Amino acid sequence: MASSPNGVCERREQIVLTNCRTYLRWIAVTLVLCVLVGPTILAQAGGASKALTLEQAVDFSLKNYPAVRASLERVGAAQAAIGLAQTNYLPRADVVWQMNRATDNNITGLLLPQSIIAPISGPVTVSLSNHSAWGSAAGLLFSWEPVDFGYRGAKVDAARAVRDRVTAEASLTRLDVAVATVNAYLTMLAAQQTAHAAEADVQRRETFDKAVRVLVDNQLRAGADASRADAELARAKVNLARARQLQKVSRAALADILGLPDTSVEVQESSLLGPPPDGSPHTTLLKNNPIAEVQHARVEEAQAQIHILDRSYYPKLYLQSSVYGRGSGWDPTGKFEGGTAGLGPDRSNWAVGLTVTFPALDIFAIRSRKAVASANERAEAARYDQALQDLTGQWRKAQASLEGARSVAENTPQELDAARTTENQVRARYQSGLATLVDVADAQSLLVQAETDDALARLAVWQNLAAVAASEGDLQPFLQFLHDKTQGGP
DSSP states (O other), X not given: XXXXXXXXXXXXXXXXXXXXHHHHHHHHHHXXXXXXXXXXXXXXXXXXXXXXXXXXXXXXXXXXXXXXXXXXXXXXXXXXXXXXXXXXXXXXXXXXXXXXXXXXXXXXXXXXXXXXXXXXXXXXXXXXXXXXXXXXXXXXXXXXXXXXTTHHXXXXXXXXXXXXXXXXXXXXXXXXXXXXXXXXXXXXXXXXXXXXXXHHXXXXXXXXXXXXXXXXXXXXXXXXXXXXXXXXHHHHHHHHHHHHHHHHHHHHHHHHXXXXXXXXXXXXXXXXXXXXXXXXXOOOOGGGSHHHHHHHHHHHHHHHHHHHHHTTSSOEEEEEEXXXXXXXXXXXXXXXXXXXTTSSOOEEEEEEEEEEEOOGGGHHHHHHHHHXXXXXXHHHHHHXXXXXXXXXXXXXXXXXXXXXXXXXXXXHXXXXXXXXXXXXXHHHXXXXXXXXXXXXXXXXXXXXXXXXXXXXXXXXXXXXXHHHHHHHTOOHHHHHHHHHXXXXXX
């Protein structure tokens, strides 16, 4: 049956409406996915490049640098060694079980103590025999040293001295990593500023090169000016290439300390490029520097070894008790019982006693070891004095360098303003025919040098502030001072 025209039209309209609804559903789903997934994708893309502040870079390196993690593990090992030394206060309990098959050809006579020939207990046999029987033994020996005259305490103190030294070394490692991070960060920032100045120089010389060519083409300047302008532009591009090379190298150095791919490391330029600060972070005592603390800990470690030797020449007292049993395949008369006799202990005993030992002739060895330990202690004390002297010298040098950096930073803005004015005036004079191209080239070289000097002078103040803090052994006041200044603090 043929369909009517009206029915065909209605079906076509229904198909079109169905397709439109499906299309709209797909559009809605796509929009929802864009809203939900889009921020995540953007966040991931943004996470590929880390623009770090100096504080963030230092914190990141201290958490992730392998040497820092290794030093913390050494501290944990030294702490565990203290617990190991304290276990010497605990009593000993030794258990033994033995089963054997042997002959009983005993003999009368002395046998000096040794570890080769096994002793035999029982009566001396009249005739030799190749018969063998089972034997067994089991026992428990409990031993405790109630008094040690301070020897075990000295061993624990020595373990604590090692822990203190390792802890100081861990602090020194953290300081070294933090200082290296600050230097790498500021070096990368300085390389960026040098590259920016080189880029600006290339742009100025490109603009000037075009202007010179217009004048040469109009026969208002000699052709040599165009060649000289091209040479100056090429030299500026070479300097830019070198600056970018240094920028990549410094980025790789910072990425190495942070443990990140060098393509994902960026630094925030605005935090350290403002006017240099006038104040300084509060100072700390040089004896609190980790270098001094490590050396002082070594002195205490040597003193702990001397204390151990002082506590060594004393008697050793042991309270002991024992429970044991033995079994034998021979009867008291030496008769072979046969079978499984002797496989298990059938006679037991107990004992309680006090044992005292004293190494009388160890006095000579102890005196010699104490002489060695005393010499080592004096050597470590001398190294501690040397460390304090070196730190004092480093602090004075850092202070002098900081004063010089501040003096330079006070004058570079005037240098930059004068260089900009000179470059503008000389360029205008050249276009008026009152100056030579060499004058313009010199003015532009002076300007790029002034731009570089001004940026680096500000960074030099911060770097010298960090050097002063490093000589004092604590970068935290410097980082807090930096945070306060960049946040608009006093």
